[in-house]
Amino acid sequence: MAYDSKLVELAIKLFSIDAVKFGEFTTKSGIKTPVYFDLRVIVSYPDVMESISNLLLDVTMKDLKYDHVCGVPYTALPIATILSVLTKKSMLMRRKETKAYGTKKSIEGHYKAGQTCLIVEDVVTSGSSVLETVRDLRKEGLLVTDTVIILDREQGGSKNLDSNEVQVKSLFTMSSLIDILVKNGKITEETVIKVKNYLKETQAPVIEKPLNRILLPYEKRAELAKNGIAKQLFTIMATKKTNLCLSVDLTSTTKILDLLEQVGEHVCLVKTHADIIEDYTDDFIKRIKQLADRFNFLLLEDRKYADIGHTVSLQYTKGLYKVGDWADCVTAHSLPGEGILKALNAPNGCDRGVFLLAEMSSEGNLITPDYKEATVVMASKYPELITGFVCQNIDTFKDPGLIQLTPGVQLESSKDDLGQVYNTPEKVILEKGADVIVVGRGIVAAKSPVTQAVLYKDTLWKCYLKRVSGKLE
Numbered sequence: 001m002a003y004d005s006k007l008v009e010l011a012i013k014l015f016s017i018d019a020v021k022f023g024e025f026t027t028k029s030g031i032k033t034p035v036y037f038d039l040r041v042i043v044s045y046p047d048v049m050e051s052i053s054n055l056l057l058d059v060t061m062k063d064l065k066y067d068h069v070c071g072v073p074y075t076a077l078p079i080a081t082i083l084s085v086l087t088k089k090s091m092l093m094r095r096k097e098t099k100a101y102g103t104k105k106s107i108e109g110h111y112k113a114g115q116t117c118l119i120v121e122d123v124v125t126s127g128s129s130v131l132e133t134v135r136d137l138r139k140e141g142l143l144v145t146d147t148v149i150i151l152d153r154e155q156g157g158s159k160n161l162d163s164n165e166v167q168v169k170s171l172f173t174m175s176s177l178i179d180i181l182v183k184n185g186k187i188t189e190e191t192v193i194k195v196k197n198y199l200k201e202t203q204a205p206v207i208e209k210p211l212n213r214i215l216l217p218y219e220k221r222a223e224l225a226k227n228g229i230a231k232q233l234f235t236i237m238a239t240k241k242t243n244l245c246l247s248v249d250l251t252s253t254t255k256i257l258d259l260l261e262q263v264g265e266h267v268c269l270v271k272t273h274a275d276i277i278e279d280y281t282d283d284f285i286k287r288i289k290q291l292a293d294r295f296n297f298l299l300l301e302d303r304k305y306a307d308i309g310h311t312v313s314l315q316y317t318k319g320l321y322k323v324g325d326w327a328d329c330v331t332a333h334s335l336p337g338e339g340i341l342k343a344l345n346a347p348n349g350c351d352r353g354v355f356l357l358a359e360m361s362s363e364g365n366l367i368t369p370d371y372k373e374a375t376v377v378m379a380s381k382y383p384e385l386i387t388g389f390v391c392q393n394i395d396t397f398k399d400p401g402l403i404q405l406t407p408g409v410q411l412e413s414s415k416d417d418l419g420q421v422y423n424t425p426e427k428v429i430l431e432k433g434a435d436v437i438v439v440g441r442g443i444v445a446a447k448s449p450v451t452q453a454v455l456y457k458d459t460l461w462k463c464y465l466k467r468v469s470g471k472l473e
């Protein structure tokens, strides 16, 4: 194989400055290796720094699009700095240790969720260091799909990164590097054989790809949920075989209780709007709780809190409804910022949850992609409180322990007169990623709500079974 003369020059230079050494070495983890890389020394050689940066640009970065570059701490940081300056793309820095005080940010620099970031690394063995950086960046809503590296040790790192949706482009692989060195008389054939045998024998462990929530059954997701209510809801769905949430948008307590008496066995969640009920009493709450216990469903008060934390805290625990006393979970807007989540933290340590609104079903709503992504980032900071998101699209979040609650569903696609948009069960579950499906008027306003509830339950469950069977891919 013919190598670019600049790559050959660089390989020889790396050998001559002891950035790559051959012999008998023991790694940090105690494994014996015939080859050792120490690219930390390159900072002492500005010409090497320059040629590595230029080659990374020419050989690996040409076709890549990115808003930021981020080096994996620490060896790659100076290289990332040079690349940032050469490409005029801003740099991000990941802290290895999160600050114990102040902002607790793990990523330094200015960025917005939804922007792309290219990772720069010196050597990849298992890929775990790159993945740590990727995960922190992705947590902030940044999109990370590519990493450029100086050397791929060919010990499974590229594969591990690939299965975590990170493509690797390297200047050298271990094979190409030793090939260049042997051709140029720097190492012997014997060393080459030793290195090749070593590579065969010492492959890094496989790093599993994060689980795909869309294909995982609810019972598995119950195990992954960090919020107690999400855990309960997944378990209820799996045992009752229903992912139907009934939105009881009725204004009389008798009508609500009568309806739940009939359909309670078919639903996993009952969604209320307490403030539309005309004869609300504490006794109503007592009775709805009894029904919830008898039929094993949870209660979601769809209050859509949207005020400053202090006010929300009062709205949640005081007033006529005292929602915090009885609702297993509530809905809230992310608009006011994190204070709202602090206000909705479980009273007296009992299990409570919040569905954050990341999207709405109504026509012309003002939620933007940036707002949606920032909402998901905000939620990631409160894993024990967040049950999931009210949203309409499959790409809103990935965490399999969270629940996608999707309203705007009827058996036929349609609209109402006030902007509500309805999608079908097939569409919301198979294409849009819904886990729990909210149906209001589709059941409540039907001639026979019970017949209709059973029809919805069966249709929705069939779609879910089809989805987890994996036949969609």
Ligand code: 5BU
Pocket: 247, 249, 273, 302, 357, 359, 360, 361, 362, 390, 407, 408, 409, 420, 438, 439, 440, 441, 442
């Ligand atoms: P419908 O009768 O199926 O249209 O009722 C839908 C319910 O879901 C209703 O109570 C709404 O307040 C609620 N909802 C919604 O329709 N769309 C949204 O984006 C959100 C909530 Br958030």
